[in-house]
Amino acid sequence: MQTKSLKHRLFWTWDHSMDWTPLTQxxxxxGASTPYHKQPGxxxxxxxxxxxxxxxxGxxxxIIYGFLRDGHGGIEAAQEVCRHGxxxxxxxxxxIGVNSYGGVYWEGKHEFSLPNWLDLHPELEAVGPTLARFNHYYRMACPAKAENRRFMLDSVRWLCETFDLGGINFETGDxxxxxxxxxxxxxxxxxNWSPTDIVTLLPPLVEAAQQARPGILPVCECYFDxxxxxxxxxxxxxxxxxxxxxxxxxxHEYLQRFLKEMTPEKVAAMPPHAKVLRTHVGSQWNDHRRKLVARDLSAMVQKVAEVGMDGVTLFGEVSATSVVNEINYLSVAAFADAPALTWDGFVAQTLGPLFGGEGQAATCIEFLEKTTVTARDLQEAKAILHASDERSYRRWLWMVEHLYQRLRRT
Ligand SMILES: [Zn+2]
Incomplete structure (x- = not known):
């Protein structure tokens, strides 16, 4: 097993699905590509x-979709996030969407918001039965039009000049x-997406970003499975x-295939650029975004390291105060640092100190993986809570509540 740690560990998020602020509404x-219903701050x-x-x-x-939106502070708020990063x-x-997904300014009164551009130039809108008929956020520009290419180039230059960005995730729309x-x-x-668009539309935009902001990381979405x-x-x-x-x-089935079939030889035959695998495991679309998927994630991280790829991207919208999500994230962090780690090693070394000991950490995983919860499980969790220390207390408090809710539903 290769033990080289992974260079890239990225979170992927929609602004409106973020849940990292306590006690908010x-x-x-x-739901994706929707209005913002949270408080602006x-x-x-x-x-x-x-x-x-x-x-x-680590x-x-x-990655932030909905980075620019009038409803949560527009340019200034986005600049503040960049400063903190x-x-x-x-x-x-x-x-950002290239001819799709709002362009660089997702929603608001701004010249580089794609719907505003299309309102001004209806002749440049994409033709045919796209998803725009269901949701105006999905309006698309025709990629063959030179005016749209210039618009995207100007948009990307403005984005790079206005924000202290670490990278841009470019996608041509799906x-x-x-x-x-x-x-x-x-x-x-x-x-629903075009491999041709990726290789014809992205290069000038990537080069413009690299020129405007040397050292920027251009993340090019190559799409699905x-x-x-x-x-x-x-x-x-x-x-x-x-x-x-x-x-x-x-x-999910494709992840299982990737784990079985990907080899270092296959990766060596791919283009020489750095490569990451982004997964929908544990996303709102695939499973459930508050579900234990740490075993899948750690297997994926190990495989990515073993075959010589450079990193992973996972959904990061739910706060680590949700213990099940915390475990998912920590599994990626731990295996990305040390791909030769074992699952038991992770539970003992990473989770043990957080849950009051190796045995308690193993019990926590056992509870989360149970298909049916019993009153006895709840009693056991309460007993561990009563004996817990400062570090493990909030995690067992979460677990007691979690088991209680599951028991109520059975
Ligand atoms: Zn067209």
Whole structure:
């Protein structure tokens, strides 16, 4: 087993689904690309808390969709988040849509918000049955139009000049493709996203970002469950040097395939850029975002290290005060530092001190993995709570409440 630690450990988030501010209202457990229902100040509080957690546990960056929105403080609030990230050495990485997902300014009265651009230039909107008919946030621009390419270039330059960014997560959109004659000719229409768009639209934007902000990390989204098709990745060599290729695992079954089938030889045949695997394990779309997925995450981190990839991206919207999420995050931190670690070693060394001892940590995992909870489990957790120390108290208090809620539902 290769023991080289992973360079990149990134969190992926939507602003409206963040839950890192205690006792706040308007959290969205489910739903993406929606309005912001939390209090405006929660944006800075949420990301300040997440950045502090990153700094304490070796996570290197936070991807933020909805980075710019009038409803949570617009430019100033986003600058404050960047300042905090820089002070803690955690890269702040806005997620931006290229001709999709609002452009660089997700929502508000701003020239670099894509819907505003399309209102001014309706002839530049994508043609055909895209998801925009369900949700105006999904409006798309036609990628074949030179005016849209210039708009994206100006947007990215402005973003880099206005914010002290650690990176940018570029994506070309996954909500359907423009059906105009030029786009149909340029790209096969067999999926909701276009590999051709990735390699033709992103290079000038990545280069503009690198020029405006030397040292920036361009994270290029390569989309869903294709990383094993290594023969298809040759076109990605067109992405500029310094780009980080982010392949995304969406389906749980595909993660199992990745664990079985990926090899160092396959990775060596891929483009030479740094590569991360982003996973939907434990996301609101795939499982449940408050579920124990630490075994899957740690297996993924180990595999990524073993085959010579450079890092992982996982969802980070739920605060570590939710103990089950804390364990998920800590498993990634621990295995990314030391991929040769074993699961039992993780439970004993990382969780033991936090839960009042190795035995208590093992009991905690046992409770979280039970399909059915009994009154006896609750009694046992209460007994551990009563005997707990300063460090483990809040975690067992959470566990007692968690077991109580589960028992009530049975
Ligand atoms: Zn088009």
């Amino acid at each position: 308007g959290i969205q457990e489910w 929660d944006f800075v509080r949420d990301y300040t808390n997440l950045v502090d957690f990153c700094a304490a546990h 996570f290197t960056g936070v 820089r002070a803690r050495n955690v890269a702040i990485i806005p997620g 909500n359907g493709l423009c059906q105009c004659a030029d786009c149909q000719k340029a790209s096969s229409q067999d999926r 294709t990383i094993l098709d290594t023969a298809d990745h040759a076109p990605l060599r067109a992405l500029p040097e310094g780009s980080l290729l982010q392949f995304t695992n969406r389906e």
